[in-house]
Amino acid sequence: MITRLKTRLLVLATVLSCTVAGVAAAADVKPRLIRFGYGLNDESVQGRAARFLAQELEKISGGKLKMKTFGSANLGSDEQMQGALAGGAQEMMVGSTAPLAGMVKEFGVFDLPFLFNSEKEADAVLDGQLGQDLLKKLEARGLIGLVYWENGFRNMTNSKRPINRAEDLQGIKLRVMQNQIALGVFNTLGANAVPMPFSELFTALETRTVDGQENPITTIQSSKFYEVQPFLTITRHVYTPWVVLASKKWWDTLSPDEQKLIRQAAAASRDFERKDSRADSAKAMTTLEQAGMKINTVSPEEVARMREKVQPVVDKYTQELGPELIKQLNDEIQKARN
Numbered sequence: 001m002i003t004r005l006k007t008r009l010l011v012l013a014t015v016l017s018c019t020v021a022g023v024a025a026a027a028d029v030k031p032r033l034i035r036f037g038y039g040l041n042d043e044s045v046q047g048r049a050a051r052f053l054a055q056e057l058e059k060i061s062g063g064k065l066k067m068k069t070f071g072s073a074n075l076g077s078d079e080q081m082q083g084a085l086a087g088g089a090q091e092m093m094v095g096s097t098a099p100l101a102g103m104v105k106e107f108g109v110f111d112l113p114f115l116f117n118s119e120k121e122a123d124a125v126l127d128g129q130l131g132q133d134l135l136k137k138l139e140a141r142g143l144i145g146l147v148y149w150e151n152g153f154r155n156m157t158n159s160k161r162p163i164n165r166a167e168d169l170q171g172i173k174l175r176v177m178q179n180q181i182a183l184g185v186f187n188t189l190g191a192n193a194v195p196m197p198f199s200e201l202f203t204a205l206e207t208r209t210v211d212g213q214e215n216p217i218t219t220i221q222s223s224k225f226y227e228v229q230p231f232l233t234i235t236r237h238v239y240t241p242w243v244v245l246a247s248k249k250w251w252d253t254l255s256p257d258e259q260k261l262i263r264q265a266a267a268a269s270r271d272f273e274r275k276d277s278r279a280d281s282a283k284a285m286t287t288l289e290q291a292g293m294k295i296n297t298v299s300p301e302e303v304a305r306m307r308e309k310v311q312p313v314v315d316k317y318t319q320e321l322g323p324e325l326i327k328q329l330n331d332e333i334q335k336a337r338n
């Protein structure tokens with residue numbers, strides 16, 4: 001009886017130890033070093049989420065998959081890093097979808113102005129069919145799209161005047177992301193739109209090479225734009241996401257177990273980042289006010305006027321990106337709205 005119990009316990013103990021230690025051992029995971037680049041500084045939402053991702057990956061891989069993070073565009077601008085990933089010279093990054101539209105034009109949908117009303121709608125589209133289909137299109141261009149992080153609703157800052165109406169943008173040299181739609185939108189609103197990588201932006205604002213820019217308030221805070229931009233205008237004119245990318249060349253050398261761990265850590269980083277971004281956004285307004293920015297919000301009537309003004313740009317790109325895609329997009333937004 002006692003021996004039988006002993007044997008049973010022994011069997012149980014063996015099974016247990018195999019399942020605990022066994023997962024890592026049985027899984028095909030090799031020690032690897034992954035370089036992860038991003039454009040904002042270490043104190044930004046991007047910086048915090050990059051560190052979270054690195055820690056999570058190290059944890060779930062039993063210390064085998066190590067990630068070294070490089071902020072402040074130290075590995076290059078979003079566009080340069082996209083190229084490095086496609087060529088296999090860098091493993092991973094996070095950046096805006098806007099410059100990706102140069103590779104897969106359909107990413108331009110996220111540059112269409114006044115599309116989403118809330119973060120919830122954006123999440124639904126990004127994590128739903130449309131957002132996921134777009135990620136798959138990246139493979140043909142040498143990139144693996146993993147998850148979307150929140151960048152957020154964009155607002156305008158400048159060094160000249162508060163923007164109460166579209167007409168106030170006249171004569172303002174406004175930096176925009178490197179994307180045809182953004183260029184069209186801001187020129188149509190009346191600004192002189194200047195496409196430029198984010199990595200050059202602070203200096204350009206400081207030296208008055210450009211008068212203004214547009215970004216979510218989290219970035220206006222973390223990048224200290226308030227030091228060189230006295231006016232902040234809340235417009236929420238567009239919600240743009242970030243996307244976590246891997247080099248396909250590199251990805252194809254990973255085992256399925258390694259790929260699974262990276263996908264799992266990326267999904268956890270998405271949830272962490274969105275929560276963090278929303279909490280940070282709620283605090284940023286106060287910080288920017290205290291920093292002395294003059295803040296105004298454009299009226300709903302003026303937003304409606306701006307929307308009308310940019311309609312020709314929306315129509316043009318509806319044709320260019322495909323009316324079916326735009327219909328799918330609007331259907332998915334409606335579904336999330338109801």
Ligand code: TF8
Nearest residue numbers: 039040078095096177198215
């Ligand atoms: C921009 C974007 C930036 C990002 C970042 C540098 O204005 O909003 O947040 O692309 O990766 O360029």
